Amino acid sequence: MGILDFLRAKPKNTASIARERLRIIVAQERSTRGGPDYLPLLRSELLEVIRKYVNIDPEAVQVNLESDTGHDVLELSVALPDDEKKS
Amino acid sequence: MTEIIVVTSGKGGVGKTTTSASLATGLAQAGKKVAVIDFDVGLRNLDLIMGCERRVVYDFVNVIQGEATLKQALIKDKRNDKLFVLAASQTRDKDALTQEGVEKVLDELKKEGFDYVVCDSPAGIEKGAHLAMYFADHAMVVVNPEVSSVRDSDRILGLLASKTRHAEGGQATVKQHLLLTRYNPVRVEAGEMLSVKDVEDILGLPVVGVIPESENVLAASNAGEPVILDAQSMAGQAYADAVARVLGEERPLRFLEVPKKGLFKRMFGG
Ligand SMILES: Nc1ncnc2c1ncn2[C@@H]1O[C@H](COP(=O)(O)OP(=O)(O)OP(=O)(O)O)[C@@H](O)[C@H]1O
Numbered sequence: 194m195g196i197l198d199f200l201r202a203k204p205k206n207t208a209s210i211a212r213e214r215l216r217i218i219v220a221q222e223r224s225t226r227g228g229p230d231y232l233p234l235l236r237s238e239l240l241e242v243i244r245k246y247v248n249i250d251p252e253a254v255q256v257n258l259e260s261d262t263g264h265d266v267l268e269l270s271v272a273l274p275d276d277e278k279k280s
Numbered sequence: 281m282t283e284i285i286v287v288t289s290g291k292g293g294v295g296k297t298t299t300s301a302s303l304a305t306g307l308a309q310a311g312k313k314v315a316v317i318d319f320d321v322g323l324r325n326l327d328l329i330m331g332c333e334r335r336v337v338y339d340f341v342n343v344i345q346g347e348a349t350l351k352q353a354l355i356k357d358k359r360n361d362k363l364f365v366l367a368a369s370q371t372r373d374k375d376a377l378t379q380e381g382v383e384k385v386l387d388e389l390k391k392e393g394f395d396y397v398v399c400d401s402p403a404g405i406e407k408g409a410h411l412a413m414y415f416a417d418h419a420m421v422v423v424n425p426e427v428s429s430v431r432d433s434d435r436i437l438g439l440l441a442s443k444t445r446h447a448e449g450g451q452a453t454v455k456q457h458l459l460l461t462r463y464n465p466v467r468v469e470a471g472e473m474l475s476v477k478d479v480e481d482i483l484g485l486p487v488v489g490v491i492p493e494s495e496n497v498l499a500a501s502n503a504g505e506p507v508i509l510d511a512q513s514m515a516g517q518a519y520a521d522a523v524a525r526v527l528g529e530e531r532p533l534r535f536l537e538v539p540k541k542g543l544f545k546r547m548f549g550g
């Protein structure tokens with residue numbers, strides 16, 4: 194392997210990092226879209242509260258507003274980690 | 281029937297004006313009567329890209345405010361007599377554009393028998409961008425293979441689905457076309473840039489075209505000739521393909537691969 198190859202070797206695959214970050218943020222923003230403006234804030238405050246007790250991923254909290262003939266239902270789901278660690 | 285196409289993106293500087301100029305020119309080349317309107321009030325630019333900046337006398341806001349007729353304000357393209365430009369006003373008054381005013385101008389263009397009206401949106405999601413998309417039948421969402429642009433275009437797709445006349449009426453939807461521009465196959469291959477498939481997967485939409493990053497775009501804007509007129513350039517050909525697809529033709533995507541043999545290899549027989 195020449196010196197040039199060495200210098201150019203292994204650029205980090207940043208595209209795949211970008212793809213993963215976008216996948217998560219786009220899904221998250223879509224889930225609160227069209228709902229009231231407070232949904233994203235509600236979501237992040239919930240995340241903070243839950244994190245006082247369980248160490249969860251930021252994506253583990255899903256907030257959805259479902260409109261069901263006349264009723265609006267706020268749907269919350271929190272995925273707990275497998276090895277549930279209390280902090 | 282007049283079809284209104286908004287060229288929009290959310291993020292600034294991704295290629296909306298470049299795209300509007302080439303889209304409008306391409307549609308006119310296909311024999312359609314086309315008007316292209318600059319909605320970027322305060323930051324007129326489309327006139328430069330179209331090469332008609334010295335012929336602007338009246339603008340969009342003059343027409344809305346009744347200071348000029350539409351006929352007086354429409355600038356006929358010097359290369360194609362089916363193509364007309366309506367320049368943005370340089371006023372700093374943010375309220376110069378109104379929904380009623382925009383509707384009035386669009387209705388008049390319909391009466392004049394235009395086949396297409398291309399609306400070059402300003403960046404952002406504020407009033408100008410909102411009005412540019414509000415009456416649209418089609419949207420061309422311009423996106424670069426880059427995180428903030430992709431995220432912003434998803435935001436725009438959401439607005440197109442909720443904050444437009446069609447969405448509010450609940451009758452029809454705005455037909456969405458995703459245009460990926462400034463694409464660099466070499467960087468994609470090196471894992472440094474999102475690929476066509478990445479962007480399609482994240483946004484859940486197929487692309488209507490992929491425009492390569494190309495130095496011909498700057499040359500075209502220097503000369504005031506929409507890059508689609510540079511039929512030798514890859515960017516020009518990619519725009520021509522995209523316009524044909526908008527008109528319903530099926531064409532395979534081109535210029536997505538790294539050129540097999542570089543100049544170096546050809547010279548030295550790689
Ligand atoms: N395919 C391309 N290859 C290389 N450069 C490009 C390409 N497309 C656009 N550009 C360049 O990017 C810059 C921004 O383009 P353009 O003005 O069309 O963007 P815009 O989205 O209209 O910007 P704004 O949000 O300010 O209205 C220009 O300098 C243009 O020449």
Ligand SMILES: [Mg+2]
Pocket residue numbers: 296297298320325400401402
């Ligand atoms: Mg522009």
